[in-house]
Amino acid sequence: MKMLNIALPKGRLGEKVYGMFKEAGFPCPSIEENNRKLIFENEEVGVRYFWVKPSDVPIYVERGVADIGVAGKDILLEYEPDVYELLDLNIGKCSMCVAGKSNFIDDPLKTLTVATKFSRIASEYYLKKGRDIDIVHLNGSIEIAPILGLSDVIVDIVETGTTLKENDLIVLERFLPISARLIANKQSFSFKSCVIDGLKNKLIEKTEGNV
Amino acid sequence: MIINDSVLKAEEKIIFSLRSLYEKFGYKPFKIKKFEEYDLYAKNKDFLVSGNVITFTDIDGKLMALKPDVTLSIVKNSVDDKPCKLYYNENVYRVTKGATSYKEIMQAGVEIIGDIDAYLVYEMLSLSALSLATVSNEYLLNISDLGIVSGITGASNLTENGKKRVLDGITCKNEKQVKDVLNEENITGKYYDAILALVNIYGNYSEVFSKREVLCVNEEVSSRVDFLLSTVKLLDDNGFNGKTRIDFSIILDTNYYNGIVFNGVVPGANGYVLSGGQYDNLMKKMGKKQGAIGFAVYLDVLQKLSNEVKKNAQDLVILYNENTSLIKIANAVKKAQENNQTVLVTKIAPSDLSGVNLLDLTEGK
Numbered sequence: 422m423k424m425l426n427i428a429l430p431k432g433r434l435g436e437k438v439y440g441m442f443k444e445a446g447f448p449c450p451s452i453e454e455n456n457r458k459l460i461f462e463n464e465e466v467g468v469r470y471f472w473v474k475p476s477d478v479p480i481y482v483e484r485g486v487a488d489i490g491v492a493g494k495d496i497l498l499e500y501e502p503d504v505y506e507l508l509d510l511n512i513g514k515c516s517m518c519v520a521g522k523s524n525f526i527d528d529p530l531k532t533l534t535v536a537t538k539f540s541r542i543a544s545e546y547y548l549k550k551g552r553d554i555d556i557v558h559l560n561g562s563i564e565i566a567p568i569l570g571l572s573d574v575i576v577d578i579v580e581t582g583t584t585l586k587e588n589d590l591i592v593l594e595r596f597l598p599i600s601a602r603l604i605a606n607k608q609s610f611s612f613k614s615c616v617i618d619g620l621k622n623k624l625i626e627k628t629e630g631n632v
Numbered sequence: 633m634i635i636n637d638s639v640l641k642a643e644e645k646i647i648f649s650l651r652s653l654y655e656k657f658g659y660k661p662f663k664i665k666k667f668e669e670y671d672l673y674a675k676n677k678d679f680l681v682s683g684n685v686i687t688f689t690d691i692d693g694k695l696m697a698l699k700p701d702v703t704l705s706i707v708k709n710s711v712d713d714k715p716c717k718l719y720y721n722e723n724v725y726r727v728t729k730g731a732t733s734y735k736e737i738m739q740a741g742v743e744i745i746g747d748i749d750a751y752l753v754y755e756m757l758s759l760s761a762l763s764l765a766t767v768s769n770e771y772l773l774n775i776s777d778l779g780i781v782s783g784i785t786g787a788s789n790l791t792e793n794g795k796k797r798v799l800d801g802i803t804c805k806n807e808k809q810v811k812d813v814l815n816e817e818n819i820t821g822k823y824y825d826a827i828l829a830l831v832n833i834y835g836n837y838s839e840v841f842s843k844r845e846v847l848c849v850n851e852e853v854s855s856r857v858d859f860l861l862s863t864v865k866l867l868d869d870n871g872f873n874g875k876t877r878i879d880f881s882i883i884l885d886t887n888y889y890n891g892i893v894f895n896g897v898v899p900g901a902n903g904y905v906l907s908g909g910q911y912d913n914l915m916k917k918m919g920k921k922q923g924a925i926g927f928a929v930y931l932d933v934l935q936k937l938s939n940e941v942k943k944n945a946q947d948l949v950i951l952y953n954e955n956t957s958l959i960k961i962a963n964a965v966k967k968a969q970e971n972n973q974t975v976l977v978t979k980i981a982p983s984d985l986s987g988v989n990l991l992d993l994t995e996g997k
Contacts, residue, residue, distance in 0.1 A: 485902045503729070505805040505881070605805075608897040608904065611772045611877060614834065 425468050425616055426609075428482055428490035430475035434513045434601060438491045439470065441510070445623035467616075479504060479604065488609035489617060494599045495578055499539050505610055507621050508603040511628045514580075517542060517597035520590045521574040522567050534573045536566035543576040546596055564588040643738065643931045647721050649766045650740050650929065654719035657759060659742060662718040664705045670695040672704055679704065679888050679914060684727040686734055700726040703926060706743050707914060712921040715746025721931075728932070735932070741908075743926035748910055753892050754863055756925045760896055760906055761872045763929055767905060768898040773867075773875055775894045776882040777860045778909070781830060782890075783853040788823035798827060803883045807831050822849050834879040837864045860892070888914040894927070903933045947973040948989045951981055955996035964991060 427442065429435040439452060449463040449470055462469045473481055479502035481487040493513060497506065517539065527533065529552070536557040537543045547554045557572050564584055566572040578599055579585060579592060603624065605617055637645060651661075670687050677683045679701070686698040699705060702722050710716070721740040728735060742759055744752050757775065764771035781802065785795050794817045801809035810831055814824050829846045833839075841861055848854040860878065867876050884893050893909030908927020915924050948968045952961050961977060968975040973989075976982070981990065 485900075506809075507805055507807075509808045607881075608901065610805075611774055611879070611897045612899055 423467065423613065423616075424462070424464075425489070425613060425620075426487045427468060427470050428473050428478045428487035429470055430478050430491060430493075430601075431472045432475065434475070434493075435472060435491070437512055438510070438601065441512075441624060441627050442468075442470075442620070444627060445620050447620065476500075482604050482606050485606045485608055487606065488613055489603060489605045489620075491601050492604055493578075493601055494597075495539060495542065497602060497604070498597075499541050501541075502604070503607065505605040505607055506602050507605055507617070508624060508628065510601045510603060510624065513599075513601040515578045515599050516595040517546075517576065517599055518579040518592045519546075519574050519576055519594045519596065520564075520567075520579065520585050520592050523589060523591045525567070525574065525593070527573075534571075535576055536563055536572035536574075537576040538563060539576055539578075542597070546576065564590060643934050646766055646929075646931065646934060647738070647740060650763055651719070651721065653762055653766065654742055654759070657717070657755070659717045659719040662702075662706060662720045662743075664699065664702065664709075664720070664722065666698060666723075667696045668699050668705055668708075670697040672708060673697055673700060676704055676888075676914070676917070678885050680726070682727045682729070684734070686725050698725040700724055702739065702741060703743060703911075703914075703928070704918075706745070706926075707918050707920060707924065710745045710915075710920055710922065710924075715744075715922060718743050718745070738931040739928050740931060741926060741928035743924060745915075745920075745924045746922050748891070748912065748923040748925050750859065750863070752925060753910070754866055756908070756927065757863065757867055757876075757892070757894060758870065758872065760894060760908065760927050761867065761875055763927075764875075764896040764898065764906060767929075767934060771875060771896060771898045771905075772877050773872070773894060773896050773906075774877050774879045774882055775860070775864060775892065776878065776880045777856050777892050778884065778886060778889055779856040779891055780847060780853055780860065781880055781883060782886055783856060784823065784826045784830065784847065784849055787850055787853070788819050788827060790817055790819060799883055802827075802830050803881055805831055805881055822846075826853075830880040834877065834881070836874070836877060837861065837868055840864075840878045863892070884909055886913065887917070892925070901933045903930065905930060905933050946976040946988055948975045948991060949982060949985065950975060950977045950991045951979070951994055952977065953979060953994040953996070956993045957995075960993055964993065 429438055447466055447468045449461050449468055452461040452470055460471045476496050478490040478492040479496060479500055482490040482504050483502040495517060533552060533554045534557060535543050535554050536559050538559060540556050540558050543556060559566060563575045563577045566575055567590065568588060574593065582592060603621065610617060673680060673685050685700050688696055690696045701724060702720050706718060719742045723736050724739050725734055725736055744756060761773045764773060785798055790798060794813050797813045798810055810828060814827060825846050826849045833843050844857050844861065847857050864876050864878060882893050882895055889909045889911050890913050891910035895904040896906030898905050906927055906929050910925040912923040915922060950961065950964050965975055965977060
């Protein structure tokens with residue numbers, strides 16, 4: 422039996438996704454044991470799961486090590502992997518936002534400095550607006566950039582807004598809804614479309630409740 | 633001359649098999665220079681797998697490029713009213729996706745220049761399938777027809793921007809994105825159903841045949857659907873049953889391609905092993921009167937597939953020193969080669985001698 426290889430994003434979202442996959446007929450008891458292993462198999466149902474860093478899921482899938490995986494729309498837009506995007510799972514919902522200090526006033530005559538983890542998304546957003554910007558690419562703690570004067574604003578994903586509030590920042594604009602997507606390797610899909618479609622259809626039943 | 637094929641690398645064996653396959657169908661080898669004028673690629677950048685090209689200035693001041701592609705050279709050299717069937721295997725120089733440096737990639741391929749009729753499309757598809765069979769017993773040939781995709785999207789009332797987003801959605805099988813665009817642009821009825829079908833209909837001949845009606849929005853598209861299905865049926869009936877698959881997510885740039893487009897997959901290979909299509913539009917763009925169809929086999933993708941573990945290169949290692957008689961060494965070598973053994977004569981024993989016989993002829997120590 423051919424194994425279906427699934428890359429799950431480490432963390433709360435991944436655990437929720439595993440729960441959905443389990444209900445859809447792909448349980449893997451060993452993954453539920455509390456240990457530090459990263460690869461889990463259930464030969465009986467023909468599935469192999471592995472936990473990877475969320476932003477690496479598209480890489481595992483694009484390179485065919487994983488047949489399918491779950492990744493946030495933010496990561497898919499930022500890295501543009503050549504994969505199929507089969508389903509919006511309607512979980513892990515948040516928005517891509519522009520945020521800044523509460524007293525921020527945009528001066529259109531000046532180049533806007535934008536700190537972000539999502540350089541491509543930010544560039545495209547401001548390109549569409551015709552706004553000249555200077556990107557400061559950061560890998561974490563984006564919120565402190567405007568406070569320390571590293572940037573005028575930030576472009577980042579916002580779920581509840583608590584972190585922003587605690588750092589005296591406000592959302593200036595929400596411009597892109599984000600949620601978790603089921604993605605598939607294009608070559609694997611040719612060979613395993615029956616299994617993947619079966620899983621997808623069961624997930625559709627589950628995700629309708631998440632809308 | 634007898635060639636011992638155990639000395640060939642997996643991709644070299646494949647190249648030889650492909651060459652004999654193409655020769656069997658009457659294709660002639662095509663050899664090009666390593667360099668072309670950069671202008672050729674600059675004008676057709678989107679046709680290339682990657683836009684990066686290695687350039688240099690020739691002695692006469694012309695900007696030249698190390699060829700990143702072979703098809704453009706074949707098209708450039710084609711002569712109107714002279715149809716031809718060509719094959720090549722050449723090194724090309726380009727950047728693969730995600731890589732940070734240029735790579736030399738061995739590429740094989742086939743092109744037909746001429747009036748592309750139903751038979752030639754069939755021949756090209758069956759040659760593709762046979763090429764894939766050379767690589768692996770387990771393979772699939774995915775086939776689409778851009779005439780169907782652009783026929784449906786073109787006849788709908790989608791705006792240019794909407795069309796682009798719909799095509800992106802079809803390429804990624806992203807039903808949500810396609811639905812969103814269709815709803816935003818108030819596309820309803822048979823066009824709504826047909827465009828969604830381009831995302832959701834795929835599979836073997838019978839799977840697509842049973843659902844074909846929804847695609848047939850007008851006469852032109854219907855005849856393309858019939859042509860696609862009958863071609864796939866003919867392939868299935870001629871030895872490729874279970875190896876063909878229809879999938880409309882194969883969308884190549886319509887500035888260059890039209891009609892049938894296809895790609896080939898084998899399990900374990902990361903990426904498409906083979907990709908091709910009919911490119912009458914490129915011919916037109918380059919001022920040529922004939923049509924064309926062809927495909928390339930990406931041998932770099934195959935390299936990763938080869939599981940051959942290179943064993944020690946020699947069967948016998950002969951160790952000698954300055955005191956060893958020359959005649960003794962020469963005789964030992966002759967004897968080994970008569971026994972079909974590969975032999976390495978050396979003063980310093982290799983560090984890894986696993987599976988190797990050692991003949992120590994050192995003397996006087």
